[in-house]
Amino acid sequence: MSVVTLAGKQFEVDEDGFMQDTTQWTPDVAIGLAKSEGIDALTDDHWKVINYLREYYQKFNVAPPIRMVCKQTGFPLKRIYELFSTGPAKGACKLAGLPKPTGCI
Amino acid sequence: MTIPQLHPDAAAKVQAHRAKKELMVSLGLAPELPADWREKALCKFDELLHQRRSLALYMDICVRCGACADKCPFFLGTGDPKNMPVARAELLRKVYRRHFTAAGRVSGHLAAGEELTDTVLNEWFTYFYQCSECRRCAEFCPFGVDTAEITMAAREIMASIGVAPKYVTEVIKKAHELGNNIGIPEAAWIDGCQFLEEELKAQTGLDIKVPVNQAGAEVLLVPPSADLFVNTDTMVGYALMFHAAGIRWTTSSYASEAGNFGLFLNYEHLKKINLRIVDSARQLGVKRLVMGECGHAWRAAQAFMNTLNGPLDFLEPPCPEHICELAARLIRAGRLKLNKSANDGLVVTYHDPCNLARGGGLMEEPREILRAVVNDFREMPANTIREKTFCCGAGGGLLTEELMETRMNGVKPRLEAFRTSGATHLATPCAICKAQFPVAFKHYAMNAQVVGVMDLLGKALVL
Amino acid sequence: MITQFLPALLYVSAVIFIIGMGRRIYIWVRTPVPLNIVLTPAPKHIPGVIGRLVGELFGFHALAKADRSLWTPAWLFHFSLVLLLLGHLGGLVIPHFAQTAMGLNEKQFEHMAQIVGGAVGILAIATLLWLLIRRLILPRVRWISTFSDYFALVLLLLILATGNAMRFMGGLDIVQARNFVAGWLALHPVAPPSDPVFSIHIVLVCMLLIYIPFSKLVHIGGVALLSPTLNQRNNPREHRYVNSWDKANDNSTTSS
Ligand code: SF4
Ligand code: SF4
Ligand code: SF4
Numbered sequence: 149m150s151v152v153t154l155a156g157k158q159f160e161v162d163e164d165g166f167m168q169d170t171t172q173w174t175p176d177v178a179i180g181l182a183k184s185e186g187i188d189a190l191t192d193d194h195w196k197v198i199n200y201l202r203e204y205y206q207k208f209n210v211a212p213p214i215r216m217v218c219k220q221t222g223f224p225l226k227r228i229y230e231l232f233s234t235g236p237a238k239g240a241c242k243l244a245g246l247p248k249p250t251g252c253i
Numbered sequence: 254m255t256i257p258q259l260h261p262d263a264a265a266k267v268q269a270h271r272a273k274k275e276l277m278v279s280l281g282l283a284p285e286l287p288a289d290w291r292e293k294a295l296c297k298f299d300e301l302l303h304q305r306r307s308l309a310l311y312m313d314i315c316v317r318c319g320a321c322a323d324k325c326p327f328f329l330g331t332g333d334p335k336n337m338p339v340a341r342a343e344l345l346r347k348v349y350r351r352h353f354t355a356a357g358r359v360s361g362h363l364a365a366g367e368e369l370t371d372t373v374l375n376e377w378f379t380y381f382y383q384c385s386e387c388r389r390c391a392e393f394c395p396f397g398v399d400t401a402e403i404t405m406a407a408r409e410i411m412a413s414i415g416v417a418p419k420y421v422t423e424v425i426k427k428a429h430e431l432g433n434n435i436g437i438p439e440a441a442w443i444d445g446c447q448f449l450e451e452e453l454k455a456q457t458g459l460d461i462k463v464p465v466n467q468a469g470a471e472v473l474l475v476p477p478s479a480d481l482f483v484n485t486d487t488m489v490g491y492a493l494m495f496h497a498a499g500i501r502w503t504t505s506s507y508a509s510e511a512g513n514f515g516l517f518l519n520y521e522h523l524k525k526i527n528l529r530i531v532d533s534a535r536q537l538g539v540k541r542l543v544m545g546e547c548g549h550a551w552r553a554a555q556a557f558m559n560t561l562n563g564p565l566d567f568l569e570p571p572c573p574e575h576i577c578e579l580a581a582r583l584i585r586a587g588r589l590k591l592n593k594s595a596n597d598g599l600v601v602t603y604h605d606p607c608n609l610a611r612g613g614g615l616m617e618e619p620r621e622i623l624r625a626v627v628n629d630f631r632e633m634p635a636n637t638i639r640e641k642t643f644c645c646g647a648g649g650g651l652l653t654e655e656l657m658e659t660r661m662n663g664v665k666p667r668l669e670a671f672r673t674s675g676a677t678h679l680a681t682p683c684a685i686c687k688a689q690f691p692v693a694f695k696h697y698a699m700n701a702q703v704v705g706v707m708d709l710l711g712k713a714l715v716l
Numbered sequence: 717m718i719t720q721f722l723p724a725l726l727y728v729s730a731v732i733f734i735i736g737m738g739r740r741i742y743i744w745v746r747t748p749v750p751l752n753i754v755l756t757p758a759p760k761h762i763p764g765v766i767g768r769l770v771g772e773l774f775g776f777h778a779l780a781k782a783d784r785s786l787w788t789p790a791w792l793f794h795f796s797l798v799l800l801l802l803g804h805l806g807g808l809v810i811p812h813f814a815q816t817a818m819g820l821n822e823k824q825f826e827h828m829a830q831i832v833g834g835a836v837g838i839l840a841i842a843t844l845l846w847l848l849i850r851r852l853i854l855p856r857v858r859w860i861s862t863f864s865d866y867f868a869l870v871l872l873l874l875i876l877a878t879g880n881a882m883r884f885m886g887g888l889d890i891v892q893a894r895n896f897v898a899g900w901l902a903l904h905p906v907a908p909p910s911d912p913v914f915s916i917h918i919v920l921v922c923m924l925l926i927y928i929p930f931s932k933l934v935h936i937g938g939v940a941l942l943s944p945t946l947n948q949r950n951n952p953r954e955h956r957y958v959n960s961w962d963k964a965n966d967n968s969t970t971s972s
């Protein structure tokens with residue numbers, strides 16, 4: 149486990165750079181982590197995905213099914229991979245401050 | 254695949270993240286390496302030697318002929334000699350010889366015995382987590398020495414002294430707490446299934462159910478939770494098939510996972526995870542139990558469930574049944590109307606998940622289905638399919654980021670065979686395989702896709 | 717001195733061999749097999765299992781699938797070893813019976829033994845050398861080889877060499893040898909043949925007998941028969957397979 153400093157605040161992240169305590173998330177976290185995912189600047193499209201992930205997570209305590217992300221954001225999967233090259237379950241979740249989805253995925 | 258030159262220690266640096274204290278404690282395992290870990294480990298080793306003939310026998314009889322050496326995908330992919338099955342087994346065997354045989358106790362190094370030291374433990378954690386327990390080596394051994402059994406024993410010993418990977422333990426914890434590996438709570442499971450029903454309604458105009466917790470349904474289907482989370486076409490395939498055949502089915506939010514990661518850690522958790530499924534079948538009062546597209550689930554269910562959690566006589570045989578067995582049965586009985594040309598344009602080949610083929614003998618039914626639902630189905634070379642199939646490189650608890658190098662090396666023999674087939678689509682009924690292949694295709698810049706068997710069946714169904 | 721020493725050594729070695737092997741096999745047999753771990757393609761019924769085991773035991777079936785260039789010397793070596801053992805039995809232990817059973821006169825019998833025994837002796841040593849060279853030149857097999865692997869090969873090589881030497885250099889008096897064997901078996905040991913190679917041969921054999929139960933050579937105990945990946949059936953759904961150390965399954969429905 150390690151600590152990263154984003155926007156002047158310190159956060160604990162796991163080995164893969166996912167936030168340990170999702171309640172500490174602020175938009176600054178996403179902006180700060182974007183670089184590590186190879187994203188220069190977060191666009192509205194990025195935010196659309198991030199916000200949906202957070203909204204769903206707050207309701208269900210888990211990341212949403214990928215197909216639901218596509219449906220709700222209106223982006224086809226290809227577009228989501230353009231936005232987050234490591235995919236919705238990795239990069240997008242990381243920026244949204246969700247724990248890393250694991251399992252057979 | 255050509256046999257690589259030896260590259261000693263080529264894979265020595267690739268290691269899984271270790272599980273932290275809290276995680277270990279939550280699974281009832283030692284929180285961290287105790288001061289007397291050596292004695293504890295040897296004690297556990299001794300216990301296992303008394304419990305498992307496979308281990309006792311395979312410690313003694315290997316003749317180091319090397320017939321298995323070039324059969325392991327991880328050796329073929331890395332060239333690291335310690336990834337040769339025989340050498341992997343020797344990592345445990347040398348400690349066995351030192352501590353449990355007369356020759357080793359007397360003559361130590363002459364008998365190739367070795368003390369259990371930090372270095373040895375570190376090697377164990379590296380190389381026993383670069384084995385996917387795929388059992389390909391065992392197929393070629395003159396005595397049936399199954400290195401997967403040795404890997405399992407080594408992992409069980411390590412777990413007992415507080416050494417286990419984060420990935421595997423985290424997944425087991427979620428399976429115990431929430432019923433599935435991804436950690437989808439009941440409300441989200443129900444919501445996800447409803448979402449799919451709406452999607453199906455929009456697509457077909459029909460009321461096709463993706464039921465949850467329907468007591469009294471005929472069939473309890475236990476899919477890998479990944480089928481709801483990412484491989485939704487597979488889930489849709491199940492729903493379409495049950496609808497077309499007029500079978501009342503249900504999923505369970507209590508047992509919403511087929512895959513059993515206990516298989517990758519120890520006997521106790523293997524049994525406990527399986528039990529959820531049996532309990533759920535009993536509670537819902539279903540007549541039959543069907544397992545979804547998952548390789549490891551099939552081994553845990555087909556080969557072990559009756560022993561671990563049985564008798565299963567309250568369910569109709571065959572119990573459990575694989576979704577591919579059921580689908581093939583329905584096709585044979587003419588209960589599904591199929592239009593192959595719906596899958597035209599795809600060139601499909603079939604990847605035998607190790608745990609279906611070698612672990613459970615399920616090899617014909619998926620092919621039967623594919624022949625019935627696609628026009629262009631072809632096989633990969635004969636020494637890479639059926640019981641000789643190559644692992645996807647991510648089974649056995651390796652499907653995690655930090656082992657990416659191992660995964661991308663382990664998948665090489667399979668990809669080479671896939672290339673020769675000239676197919677565009679790799680069909681396979683295993684969630685781990687489905688997660689691994691897209692990454693591998695991208696890594697090796699291959700323009701190919703992985704797809705579930707039921708996905709293709711679903712597309713070809715005429716409703 | 718050698719008169720007493722050689723038979724005594726043989727008695728001790730034989731006892732160690734029998735007890736050692738018996739103990740090993742007993743430990744394997746007694747150790748439970750908790751789960752069904754049979755390998756595909758697995759038979760559904762007993763005759764299929766028997767067929768599979770016979771194929772492995774006598775044909776080295778899995779090895780044939782794995783590597784023809786290993787299967788060939790390995791199978792030929794084991795085959796010639798079995799023939800040599802039968803030859804020793806027929807030529808030394810029950811020569812009269814063997815001779816009558818084959819319908820040969822004494823001269824013909826000795827002649828046949830000379831030719832067949834000689835040929836098989838050469839085959840055994842050639843295939844064993846083949847295995848040794850393979851172990852030395854194939855990098856991956858060399859990497860996994862331990863001292864004991866070479867030790868076993870060299871020991872066998874010496875036994876075969878001394879055996880062949882007696883046959884081809886003609887120093888051995890076969891009648892003396894038969895008398896020695898008969899005396900030893902009857903627990904009335906007599907002096908060994910005068911040919912010193914014979915004594916060396918016997919000492920080496922004793923070393924082998926003592927070594928077998930404590931090394932990988934225990935595999936001569938027909939271990940494929942005991943291997944759960946080979947001797948089980950693919951029927952865990954039809955027949956509940958019970959784990960002897962975990963019979964009491966907790967099948968009560970959970971309270972939730
Ligand atoms: S094939 Fe069997 S006997 Fe030969 S080295 Fe491998 S495990 Fe040992
Ligand atoms: S079980 Fe599979 S991964 Fe493990 S050593 Fe054998 S061939 Fe390699
Ligand atoms: S993930 Fe699939 S291919 Fe890999 S070991 Fe498991 S079943 Fe085999």
